[in-house]
Structures are given as C-alpha cells and as structure tokens.
Amino acid sequence: MSEVPENLKYTSDHEWCRLEDDGSVTVGITDHAQQALGELVYVELPEVGAEFAAGDACAVVESVKAASDVYAPLGGEVVEVNEQLEGEPELVNSSPYDEGWLLRLTPADPAAMDELLDPENYEQVLAEASD
Amino acid sequence: MARKTALFAEHVAAGARMVDFGGWEMPLHYGSQIEEHHAVRRAAGVFDVSHMTVVDVAGPQALTWLQTLLANDAGRLESPGRGLYSCMLNPQGGVIDDLIVYRLSADGYRLIVNAATRDKDLAWMQAQAPARDFRLTERGEKIMLAVQGPAARQTAAACLPPALAQAALALPRFGCVADGPWFVARTGYTGEDGWEIVCVELAAGKALWRELLAAGLKPCGLGARDTLRLEAGLALYGQDLDEEHSPLSSGLGWTVAWEPASRRFIGRDALLAERERGPAEQLAGLLLLERGIMRHGQPVRTPAGGGVVTSGGFSPTLQQSIALARLPAGASGDCEVEIRGRRRRGRIVEPVFVRHGQPVAALRGQD
Numbered sequence: 192m193s194e195v196p197e198n199l200k201y202t203s204d205h206e207w208c209r210l211e212d213d214g215s216v217t218v219g220i221t222d223h224a225q226q227a228l229g230e231l232v233y234v235e236l237p238e239v240g241a242e243f244a245a246g247d248a249c250a251v252v253e254s255v256k257a258a259s260d261v262y263a264p265l266g267g268e269v270v271e272v273n274e275q276l277e278g279e280p281e282l283v284n285s286s287p288y289d290e291g292w293l294l295r296l297t298p299a300d301p302a303a304m305d306e307l308l309d310p311e312n313y314e315q316v317l318a319e320a321s322d
Numbered sequence: 323m324a325r326k327t328a329l330f331a332e333h334v335a336a337g338a339r340m341v342d343f344g345g346w347e348m349p350l351h352y353g354s355q356i357e358e359h360h361a362v363r364r365a366a367g368v369f370d371v372s373h374m375t376v377v378d379v380a381g382p383q384a385l386t387w388l389q390t391l392l393a394n395d396a397g398r399l400e401s402p403g404r405g406l407y408s409c410m411l412n413p414q415g416g417v418i419d420d421l422i423v424y425r426l427s428a429d430g431y432r433l434i435v436n437a438a439t440r441d442k443d444l445a446w447m448q449a450q451a452p453a454r455d456f457r458l459t460e461r462g463e464k465i466m467l468a469v470q471g472p473a474a475r476q477t478a479a480a481c482l483p484p485a486l487a488q489a490a491l492a493l494p495r496f497g498c499v500a501d502g503p504w505f506v507a508r509t510g511y512t513g514e515d516g517w518e519i520v521c522v523e524l525a526a527g528k529a530l531w532r533e534l535l536a537a538g539l540k541p542c543g544l545g546a547r548d549t550l551r552l553e554a555g556l557a558l559y560g561q562d563l564d565e566e567h568s569p570l571s572s573g574l575g576w577t578v579a580w581e582p583a584s585r586r587f588i589g590r591d592a593l594l595a596e597r598e599r600g601p602a603e604q605l606a607g608l609l610l611l612e613r614g615i616m617r618h619g620q621p622v623r624t625p626a627g628g629g630v631v632t633s634g635g636f637s638p639t640l641q642q643s644i645a646l647a648r649l650p651a652g653a654s655g656d657c658e659v660e661i662r663g664r665r666r667r668g669r670i671v672e673p674v675f676v677r678h679g680q681p682v683a684a685l686r687g688q689d
Contacts, residue, residue: 192562229350229351229355229545230354230355232356232636233613233614233615233636233643234612235614247666251662253614253615255356255545255549255635255636255637257617258543258615258617274497277613285505315622
C-alpha cells in the first residue's frame with residue numbers, strides 16, 4: 192500500500208502539490224509513483240526561472256528500469272529546484288513527500304490548485320488502476 | 323498466461339516483484355536491484371534462471387551435427403566436462419541465438435539457449451537435423467540456478483551433495499560436471515566467478531534454493547542480472563545480437579572457429595565474405611561523460627558516422643551511465659548520444675566496464 196498524505200493535492204499522473212505559506216507550490220511524485228518506477232538513479236530538473244503550462248513535461252525521473260516524464264501539475268514559474276537530488280536521486284524513493292521533493296513554482300493562477308485531486312480522489316485513481 | 327518456474331512461490335515469499343519476461347513470470351528484484359547488483363560484485367547472489375532452454379543431444383552423429391550448426395567448433399571440447407560459447411547462425415551469417423554447448427559424455431552434449439528464442443531455436447535445430455543418428459531432447463522440467471560472485475562457489479558448495487561439490491570446486495572456467503539429476507558448470511552472465519546449476523528433480527532443486535538463501539546468498543532478480551551483464555560487456559540476445567547482424571559485427575569474432583577450413587558450418591560463406599571486405603560495424607562500449615542515462619535505441623553520432631545504443635543503463639559500480647552500441651567500424655574517441663532530444667557527450671571504449679568487481683583500468687578517472 193502506498194502513502195497518500197492528507198495535506199496535499201494530486202494529479203492522476205501521480206504528482207503531488209503542497210501550497211506553501213508564501214503562495215508558492217512544491218511539486219513531487221507520489222509514493223505510488225516511486226514504487227512503480229523502482230530505484231531512481233537520475234533526476235533531471237528544470238532551470239530556475241523556467242515557465243511551464245499545466246501538463247508540460249517539466250522534469251525527468253529515471254530509474255534502473257526506464258525514464259519517465261514529470262508533468263507540471265499547474266502552470267507557473269520555477270523558483271527553486273531540489274539540488275540535493277543531483278547526488279542523491281534515491282531520496283525520491285526513501286522520502287517522496289519530504290526530502291525527495293522535485294521543484295517549487297509560483298503558480299500563474301493560484302486558483303488552479305482547486306482543480307487538482309483531493310487525497311480521497313487520488314486514492315480512488317489508485318484503486319481503479321489496481322483493478 | 324505467463325509461464326512460471328518451479329520457484330514461483332519461493333520468489334513471492336521472498337518479496338519479489340514479478341514481471342513478464344519472454345512469456346515467463348520472473349522476479350525483477352526482491353526490494354532493491356542495486357543492492358542485489360552490489361551483492362554479486364562483492365559477495366554472492368543467486369538467480370533463478372529456470373526459464374532458460376536446456377536441450378540435450380546424444381548419439382554417434384551429435385558432434386557432426388553440432389559442427390554444422392554452430393559457428394564455434396564443438397570438436398574443441400576434447401573431453402567430457404568442457405563447455406564453450408557459440409553463436410548459431412543463419413546462412414546469411416546473422417545470429418539466430420547465442421548459447422553454451424557442454425560435452426557431457428563421449429557422444430552426449432548439452433546446449434543452453436535463451437528463453438525468449440526457445441521456439442525458433444528448436445525449430446531451427448530440428449530443421450538442420452534430417453535423418454541424422456542422434457536424439458534431441460529438451461529438458462523441460464528443471465530448476466536452473468546461477469550462483470555468482472567472488473564468494474559464490476565456496477558458499478554454494480556447502481549446499482550441494484558432497485561428491486558433487488568436490489567435483490564442482492575443481493572445475494576450470496567453462497568446465498562442467500553431471501551427476502545424476504545434477505549438472506554444474508563454472509559459467510555465468512555477470513562477469514563474476516560462479517556456477518550455473520541445473521537440477522531435473524524439482525524437489526531437490528527447490529531444497530537447494532532454500533539452502534542457498536539460508537547460507538547467505540542474496541536472491542537476485544533479472545534487473546540486477548541485466549546491469550551485471552552490461553557492466554561485464556556481455557551481449558543480450560534481441561538487443562545487442564540479432565539475425566540482421568553477424569558475430570563479426572557484434573564483437574563476437576573471437577567465437578568463430580575458422581579452422582579447420584573443412585568445417586562447413588552454417589553461415590561460414592557469408593562470414594568469409596564479410597571478413598574479406600571488412601565488417602562495416604562494431605559493437606562498442608560507451609561511457610556517458612555528462613549526466614543522464616543512455617537507453618536502448620538512442621541514436622549515436624561519431625566522426626565515422628551514425629550508430630545506435632543497443633543496451634544502455636546505469637552502472638551501479640561506476641555510478642554513471644554505460645552502454646553497448648552498434649557503431650560504424652573504426653569509430654573511436656568521443657561521440658554524442660541523443661538522449662530524449664538532447665545531445666550528450668560520450669566516449670567510445672572497449673565494451674568491458676567491470677572485471678572481477680573492479681572498474682577496468684582504462685575507465686578510471688574518465689568523467
């Protein structure tokens with residue numbers, strides 16, 4: 192069983208989002224996603240300042256098995272990336288919701304957070320996927 | 323419905339993540355592919371490779387047939403208890419499969435071929451055997467284990483019947499011993515020392531698996547098997563080898579026995595012509611000098627022309643991406659690999675990255 196924290200928003204592509212006090216949004220991949228990918232050996236993150244529309248490929252996570260795109264859950268400008276992942280991509284496996292965060296962005300439209308999945312809706316996506 | 327090996331329930335009990343591989347449900351890993359990889363490089367691991375195809379050939383004309391069928395010469399197996407690696411070619415010189423042939427007795431041989439190629443291999447073998455005086459028998463019911471790593475033989479010996487263990491410990495590389503339901507060969511697919519063990523009594527084979535784990539061998543899945551063989555520069559059929567390419571253009575020229583010239587093996591004429599004009603391609607090693615991971619199918623640009631990554635991935639030993647690539651003959655030095663739309667710098671190297679647990683000398687300090 193994978194962990195789905197209560198305080199986050201989700202996408203059906205298995206990204207999570209956390210609204211920070213300053214209005215920025217931290218993005219990562221879910222526990223389910225890291226389990227499905229297997230051990231990560233490389234993470235490619237965007238430049239700070241890069242702008243993405245919702246649904247754009249904004250990062251790449253590569254496991255021992257394969258490479259996968261990470262899609263921007265909402266449009267906005269990247270204000271910080273997790274540089275620790277350059278040397279320790281395995282943090283995404285060991286701590287997907289904390290030390291393994293990928294990037295932080297300033298959303299173009301803060302209301303877009305409301306469009307994302309609640310934890311219970313995301314749990315439903317996972318339940319349907321395992322049927 | 324995917325086929326299961328006799329150890330399926332053991333894998334599930336050991337926490338394996340199972341995947342489909344060539345029609346077989348096989349363990350990918352038991353938690354951490356990278357830890358399994360390191361266990362084999364530093365100590366010992368055990369792989370269930372029961373999906374491999376084992377074919378026994380026996381009879382007065384078995385050797386004559388093998389000498390036609392294989393590009394390497396089974397006649398070099400001067401006594402029972404020896405094995406050699408060979409390609410099986412089509413008349414155009416393309417590789418139908420790669421295999422190991424062992425001599426079991428005066429006129430008995432064992433071929434171990436790949437799992438995914440079983441059907442076409444058996445059909446090809448049968449088609450090349452019109453009215454010959456020998457029997458071809460597939461060993462369907464069996465457990466086959468590979469114990470690999472610097473400590474593998476010593477640890478596994480304690481789990482085998484004593485007389486067999488003693489004989490197995492005395493084997494030279496590529497040597498083999500058969501004893502009742504057991505067969506042990508000093509071969510493998512990881513670049514480390516070890517044995518491949520076949521047991522045609524399933525209960526005894528299962529008991530051996532349990533004893534090997536109890537003795538401290540780490541169960542390892544196909545994921546680690548792939549990264550280990552890639553570091554060792556060992557070709558994978560279907561990726562690095564195929565029917566469109568000959569052994570001469572796949573880094574396996576050394577496995578072709580040209581002498582005696584009177585041995586008319588299938589594909590010989592095509593290989594002779596290719597050797598005459600010089601192979602157009604080579605299977606080279608690539609080391610990525612930038613961050614990223616090379617993968618099967620990615621284009622490669624060299625000063626001598628374009629090529630393609632045939633097997634790529636992350637090397638747990640070198641902590642960087644390595645690959646095998648089909649490149650124009652003569653290509654050397656630096657190259658560019660197109661990874662997900664971006665060109666990354668790479669270096670063309672000999673296709674061996676790790677030998678006996680250590681990075682090969684030429685690669686040290688290259689990054």
